[in-house]
Amino acid sequence: MKLATWNVNSIRQREAHVQRWLKANQPDLLILQEIKCEAAAFPSLPLHGLGYTSEAVGQKAYNGVAVLSRIPFSVTQRALPGLPADDVQARYLEVVADGITVAAIYLPNGNSRGDDGFAYKLAWMDALADRAAELLEMDTPLVIAGDFNVAPTDDDYAPGALSATDALVRPESRARFRRLIWQGLTDAVRAVHPHGAIYTFWDYQAGAWQRDLGLRIDHALLSPTLAERLVAADPDKEERAKPQPSDHVPVVIELH
DNA sequence: ATGCCGGGTCCTACCCGA
Numbered sequence: 058m059k060l061a062t063w064n065v066n067s068i069r070q071r072e073a074h075v076q077r078w079l080k081a082n083q084p085d086l087l088i089l090q091e092i093k094c095e096a097a098a099f100p101s102l103p104l105h106g107l108g109y110t111s112e113a114v115g116q117k118a119y120n121g122v123a124v125l126s127r128i129p130f131s132v133t134q135r136a137l138p139g140l141p142a143d144d145v146q147a148r149y150l151e152v153v154a155d156g157i158t159v160a161a162i163y164l165p166n167g168n169s170r171g172d173d174g175f176a177y178k179l180a181w182m183d184a185l186a187d188r189a190a191e192l193l194e195m196d197t198p199l200v201i202a203g204d205f206n207v208a209p210t211d212d213d214y215a216p217g218a219l220s221a222t223d224a225l226v227r228p229e230s231r232a233r234f235r236r237l238i239w240q241g242l243t244d245a246v247r248a249v250h251p252h253g254a255i256y257t258f259w260d261y262q263a264g265a266w267q268r269d270l271g272l273r274i275d276h277a278l279l280s281p282t283l284a285e286r287l288v289a290a291d292p293d294k295e296e297r298a299k300p301q302p303s304d305h306v307p308v309v310i311e312l313h
Numbered sequence: 314a315t316g317c318c319g320g321g322t323c324c325t326a327c328c329c330g331a
Contacts, residue, residue, distance in 0.1 A: 066330085067320055091330085093321065118321045119329070166331060168315085206331070218331090220315090225331060260331065261318035272331070304319080304331085 058155065058286075058312040059083070061293075062202040062275055064090040064163070064258075064305035068123070071303055072100050075125075078296065078307060079107050085128050086154055087307075088161035090204045092121035099123060116147040122161045122203065123150065130154035137162075138191075139184035148181070157283065158192055160185075162203035167224030175224055178206070182233035189240055192280075199280035201242065204305065206274055207234045209244070212254065213273035218265065225274060243284035245277040245310050246291070257292045258305045266297055277310045286312040 061084040065071040068089060079087065092099060092115055099113035108127045114135050115121035124130065134151035136144070148163040162185065167178030185201070192199050207230045208214040219226055238244065246255060256271025265271070279287060289311040296306040 070320070091320085166329080168331065169329060208331095223315095223331070258331070261320095263314085263317055265318095274331075301319095 058157070059085050059309065060159070060200060060202065060277065060312070061087045061307045061309045062090070062161070062204075062277060063087065063307040064204040064275060064303060066091050066093070066303040066305065068092040068100060069094060069098070070301070072103065074296070074299065074303070076103060076107065078293075079104070079109065079125070082293075082307075082309065084309065086124065086126045086130070086159060088150075088159065088202055089123040089125070090121070090161070090163040092123050093118060094121060112150065112152065114147045114150045116145060120147045120163055122147060122163050124152050124159070124161055126152075126154055128154050133158065137181065137184050137188060139187050140181065157198045157200060160188070160199070160201040162201060162205070164204060164206045166206045167227075167230065175227070178224060179229055179233060182230070186233065186236050186240065189237055189242065193241055197280070198283050199242075200277055200283060200310070201237070202277040202308075202310070204274060205234065205276045207231060208272050208274055209234050212252065215254065215256070215270045215272070218260075218270040218272055225272065237278055241281055242278035243281070243287070245279050245284075245287055246273070246308065248284065248287055249290040255292060256294075257308055259297055261304055275305055275308045277308060283312060288313050
């Protein structure tokens with residue numbers, strides 16, 4: 058089983074990248090974030106030609122998540138349970154494929170709209186932990202993957218790439234990420250590569266890519282039985298060097 | 314030094330991203 062997650066920063070701008078990447082890498086399941094379009098505008102037909110079916114949860118201009126799969130799947134949630142009913146932000150899609158629950162997430166950044174924006178991020182993380190607890194309680198094999206917008210430790214961002222007060226590294230954000238780990242989930246990339254700099258995002262600005270001022274904020278968390286099956290977990294760093302890239306690269310997880 | 318790119322939209326100045 059090969060799973061991947063990729064914040065594409067607009068699927069309409071990155072459709073050719075996704076098609077090329079799917080052909081070259083042949084994941085069983087690819088989840089996308091920041092599709093930045095309504096579900097009806099998601100370009101599913103060309104992807105169907107590669108043997109993938111898709112499901113998208115979208116909204117105009119912002120956010121949006123999708124699942125592409127070459128194995129059958131069913132949708133179990135199109136929004137994160139526990140959020141207010143009037144929350145319209147398209148950030149969560151949960152499916153079951155081959156007996157595995159895959160929660161595809163685009164976690165709020167938390168730097169916009171001041172205190173309200175940061176509070177929204179924390180509330181979202183609390184709801185995610187509650188949902189994780191519910192799924193783990195049922196002993197269902199679980200992957201929570203996507204753009205978490207959290208650099209869990211100081212190894213997870215280049216010195217100078219962020220200020221200590223950034224919402225991606227604030228203690229409150231990191232504490233909530235740790236709660237997921239304490240609940241029994243395994244950070245797949247760190248399980249395979251315990252130490253050192255590994256990044257999944259490089260800003261478009263200030264030569265961040267050329268200077269390797271990256272962040273590790275895209276993650277895949279595995280429930281215990283899936284963590285036992287983990288054989289590889291790596292960002293596809295080469296993708297950041299392509300023409301007109303997303304600022305994030307795919308993260309690929311392989312389970313035996 | 315948060316707005317240096319780059320995406321979006323009420324089409325064009327402004328919001329959002331990390």
